[in-house]
Amino acid sequence: MSAARILVVDDESDIRGLLKEILSEEGYDVEVAANGAQARTSRASRTPDLVLLDIWMPDTDGITLLREWSANDVDECPVVMMSGHGTVETAVEATRLGAFDFVEKPLSLTKLLRTVERALDSGRRKRQSGRAQGTPLIAPIGKSKVTLMLREQLQQSAPSNSPVLLVGELGSGREAYARYLHSLSPRSLKPFISIIPASLATDPAAALFGSERDGKVDAGLLEQAGGGSVYINTLEDLSPEAQRLIVGAIEQNGFTRVGGRQRVALNVRWIASAQPGFEQQSGPQALRRDLIAHLNVITLRVPPLREFAEDVPDLLRYYVDRLVDDQHLPLRRFSVAAQNRLRNYPWPGNVGELKSLVQRLLILGADEEIRLEEIERELVVQSPTNEPLVKQDLLALPLREAREHFERAYLQQQLQLCNGKVGQLAKRVGMERTHLYRKLRALGVDFKQLGDD
Numbered sequence: 001m002s003a004a005r006i007l008v009v010d011d012e013s014d015i016r017g018l019l020k021e022i023l024s025e026e027g028y029d030v031e032v033a034a035n036g037a038q039a040r041t042s043r044a045s046r047t048p049d050l051v052l053l054d055i056w057m058p059d060t061d062g063i064t065l066l067r068e069w070s071a072n073d074v075d076e077c078p079v080v081m082m083s084g085h086g087t088v089e090t091a092v093e094a095t096r097l098g099a100f101d102f103v104e105k106p107l108s109l110t111k112l113l114r115t116v117e118r119a120l121d122s123g124r125r126k127r128q129s130g131r132a133q134g135t136p137l138i139a140p141i142g143k144s145k146v147t148l149m150l151r152e153q154l155q156q157s158a159p160s161n162s163p164v165l166l167v168g169e170l171g172s173g174r175e176a177y178a179r180y181l182h183s184l185s186p187r188s189l190k191p192f193i194s195i196i197p198a199s200l201a202t203d204p205a206a207a208l209f210g211s212e213r214d215g216k217v218d219a220g221l222l223e224q225a226g227g228g229s230v231y232i233n234t235l236e237d238l239s240p241e242a243q244r245l246i247v248g249a250i251e252q253n254g255f256t257r258v259g260g261r262q263r264v265a266l267n268v269r270w271i272a273s274a275q276p277g278f279e280q281q282s283g284p285q286a287l288r289r290d291l292i293a294h295l296n297v298i299t300l301r302v303p304p305l306r307e308f309a310e311d312v313p314d315l316l317r318y319y320v321d322r323l324v325d326d327q328h329l330p331l332r333r334f335s336v337a338a339q340n341r342l343r344n345y346p347w348p349g350n351v352g353e354l355k356s357l358v359q360r361l362l363i364l365g366a367d368e369e370i371r372l373e374e375i376e377r378e379l380v381v382q383s384p385t386n387e388p389l390v391k392q393d394l395l396a397l398p399l400r401e402a403r404e405h406f407e408r409a410y411l412q413q414q415l416q417l418c419n420g421k422v423g424q425l426a427k428r429v430g431m432e433r434t435h436l437y438r439k440l441r442a443l444g445v446d447f448k449q450l451g452d453d
Contacts, residue, residue: 036060142311158184168302171352190228
């Protein structure tokens, strides 16, 4: 088998030389280009298996080249962008245009080589399939440490056939991450079947396993996913009967259709999602321990949006561009003040809430610029008694009211941690006990209901 050919496009001679030397030592056939013109000539004369493309170049920037190649649908060659500091927006744009991934400068050679291997493997699978894969692969958007860590974990988990459990709040993008995981896996050319537990309510056996009647076979969800991945959306919503059936199929590595006699082999990768604290459920609706054990071989935490708020501007730009392209909505841009306000919003509905907000603003707005005043009208203040402190939008309130909301929620939650004991609370928050009693009464915090000191 001939060596994979890699085209390195970068205007810095030191980087071109370093990459050519290292990749050649790894057994790749490497060609270099110093600018856009040379890159076009090289790619036209001999199609590479992978392009490493710098974003900033003197004649034609990498984004322009990527957009040109994507528009012309030149080939199935994957492109990995190389970006330096201050290029977050362009890196996000590159991902939207179909770049396989991007790596930061200064380059981490370990990460670069791993990315090269994955990109080449993805290109081989696409060529072998003989057909395009539809929507370009979209990696998790953003450059925060939280996002980069999650993307790295998904990429590391993808080649394995082990079940993966994604634990995160509703709206945090768990299914999008499941699809990203599937698209990177060796099963990417096979189906991705999403199971909503509510769809199994009437006849879970027929829905999962299919049925046979009068010689007619209706394939169930597990059979439809043959060779691919099955994603269970919100694991804790499964009924006890559905849990029993899934455990049986996993342990027997197969199933029998309703009304049938022949055993059907099970050939799927399991991916599931659950909300934080799912394992603490009790009662008749609690999840079976053996089901959890089967599905959480690899557990990945999907963080809430408030934990990577620095990525909010990138997500806003991404969803604006996506909705403009997909739904032909008018193009609008967020002002700096609007972006800063949304970076400090707690996003109780996570990324799903952000996407809905962007869509609403594009549909109902008039001016090209989305200003702070419009954002304030759209945001709804969450009730402090219904949401934990971290989800309260205190910036929407006047200073005095915001301080009272904060103090009340803070002391209520600290009091719960102290089992209602005001003496422990005083030590925990660093307040004199008499002053603390007055503060609790003034804020309307019912400390007697939780217990006596």
